[in-house]
Amino acid sequence: MSSPPADATIRNRTGPTMAWLRGQLRNIAPFATLLALAILFSVASPSFATFDNLANILQQVSVTGIIAVGLTFVILCAEIDLSVASLANATGIVLAFFTAQDASVNIANIPLPGVAAVVLAVLASLALGAVNAFGLTVIGIPSFIMTLAMLQIGAGICALLVRGQIAYNVPDFIATLGNGAIGPLPWIVVVAAVILLLGHVVLTYTRFGRYVYMVGGNREAAEYSGINVKLILAAVMLVSAVCSGIGGMLGVAHFGSAQQNEFDNYLLDSISAVVVGGTSLFGGQGGIGNTVVGLLVLGVLNNGLDHVRIDSFLKILIRGLILLLALIINVYAQRLRTREAAAG
Amino acid sequence: MAALAGVDFTLAKGEIHGLVGENGAGKSTLMNIIAGVHPEYEGTMRINGAVVKFRSIRDSLAAGIGMVHQELSIVPELSVAENVLLGVQPTNRLGLIDWKAMYREAEAQLSRLGIRVDPRAPIGRLPLGLQQLVELARVLFSGARIVILDEPTSALSPPEVDVLFSLLRRVRDSGRSIIFISHFLDDILHVSDTITIFRNGRRIATAPARDIDKAWIIERMIGAGHRELEESYTGEIMLNSRPDAQVVLTAEGLAAIGAFRDVSLQVRAGEVLGIYGFLGSGQLELARALFGKLPIAAGTLRIDGRAARLRSTAAARRAGIAFVPESRRSMLFAQEPVYKNVSVSILDRISRLWVRPSAEREIARQHVGRLQIRPPRVERRLNTLSGGNQQKVALAKWLTHLPRVLVLSEPTRGMDVGAKDDVMTIVRSLRAQGIGVVVVSTEPETVLSLADRILVMKRGTITREFANEVVSKDRLLAAA
């Protein structure tokens, strides 16, 4: 069989703009989603695009936002923390446990001055985070499983401390931060904004933040660069636990009560916020900026669906579909990048 | 900037077509277009006269094109057998994977390449050279009519290369066509029927291999005036060690399970110690162990006379050891800009709490200039650099750090002749600064051109030392 030779005349034409756009897919897609949703709801409902409602939306995503800051660190390292909501709940309950409650609340609590209660609550969240860190780095349990166990442990602590009751009191200044407002602006939004900003600064401008990206981008290379990978992983688990703790304390104040299973929705919400925002589940790509956009997408979606007449059962499905779409984009964006890398 | 410009390339049926050119000349880019990795290009491509346009790798596979990429595309978590038969696993009547048949088949294919590995072992644990062979097996036995090999021998030692070449000839004689990219010009001349030379995204020349020689190629690759480029790689070399210099690293009776045992050696300040051995002799693992990446089962290690226990790579770095592994993938951050890759190992020296990108960029710029990394833009994302230029970035990373001992595993892997020269210059300058350099390689030329003293390893132990004597490639190979 004699065949003519294969022959090719080839010139490369990878349009630079197209290439750039593709590289930015994970940043552009969430932003476009946010815009589209905002426009959609504004058109569909006159009560959506008002200043009051904007304040509502921000308030609704604040607790999720605080929790999501720590989770962003963890996911950037290509790990996961499934215990965030549970730790938030436990920390909130520990805070209430060390605060004087009304006589009608029948739990064996130990009233302490407000500052002491807050310190103890933060220490509690740190301690639980340290257990996560120990399991992940020293014993070597995958974070997925380790934090799943911690989710249970946190729930157990909640159950033991409140024994099915509801505690209503938290220290005054926490109550203000969680529920008060300066002028039109709720305090909790200010706190969330400050913590998000802090997270952004740490991730972008500090050495620790750089290491977080490096460990997530290529763990083996980080190790070969002499970075103490285990230390970084332990640190992000602690950061995550403390953020959850703060979110939990403010959340309890915001809701006006501390009880079991109060934060159950926050696990999925905070993970969604990070992933919808475009931070890579494979680590190393994304950041707090993405998380902020993700939070707003979720906030606008949840709030907007309340403003339009939709079967409330359908809402759950719609949220699920949006999350699925975000996951698809997330993985697809990753694949585009890996393919470019393989071409080397 | 176009990576290729007006390239005509013709591959005949039943030929081995060698492709050479400097780092960044556009070799991989052209091959990636042919294999459907880059669907966007200008121009036309014809196979057997029929115009084809590949939108994806799947399209090119369907057209009978198989490619071994420069950066391996194995799946580290899967077993050797699964990687060999990726996508074509044998199935039983129920449509389930027939594991027994799969292991048998994989073992048979690998043995035709002259290697014996457990087909059940996860491939990520094997040394890079073996991974390379597994990937070669996958493509060569896939039945592809056009086989593209992008630097397939960069991590192989001479025996594997010989087996591979005889296999390539058989593949060619069966009427299939092979494109073979390599920076080893001797290999290219030895195995190719036709040779094409690339430079700056253009095809410079194509000629039958028997009509040309190494000097002719180098002249077209780099330009005239690169005289003694080859001399340093061949012929006899006089080794001069420095018995008077201070010892910086001492190992006594080192052992790592399944890799090497009873290794004792000394590295002196301002000396380059070469460790040579075939693939699987344990020298690559030894390099890892010296950097705390592989647990040491027995023996002691002393740095500057002080006992050192390297429980982690961070500990090794603190103890003053630096390491460049043979695989770029495990060394570099593909998604990050060049300057962050260069600065990562010295961040703690140039910043305490806050990072200082301007300082990092400045340092990176110096090293990019010194190593002639192209393009010389430190803001560029690393994975937009050509393979060889990425390798240079990996080296640049440790030049900022100036450790006591620098361990280089296959330091010239994937580099063009000019770049290899640059590496030599750099290693010499490090030596002059009193650093103890350990060069570990499966490639005789690398060790011969760099080392002041050479240890040869075989099946996990040191079998021979060359010091203060004349050595040549033949003598080195004989000892290994």
Ligand SMILES: Nc1ncnc2c1ncn2[C@@H]1O[C@H](COP(=O)(O)OP(=O)(O)OP(=O)(O)O)[C@@H](O)[C@H]1O
């Ligand atoms: N994804 C990309 N985006 C932009 N430029 C790229 C990309 N990949 C490669 N290039 C550029 O294209 C040019 C050719 O690169 P190519 O990888 O084809 O070189 P090569 O001849 O294979 O070199 P080497 O021997 O170092 O592997 C280089 O200048 C490189 O920087």
Ligand SMILES: [Mg+2]
């Ligand atoms: Mg290449």
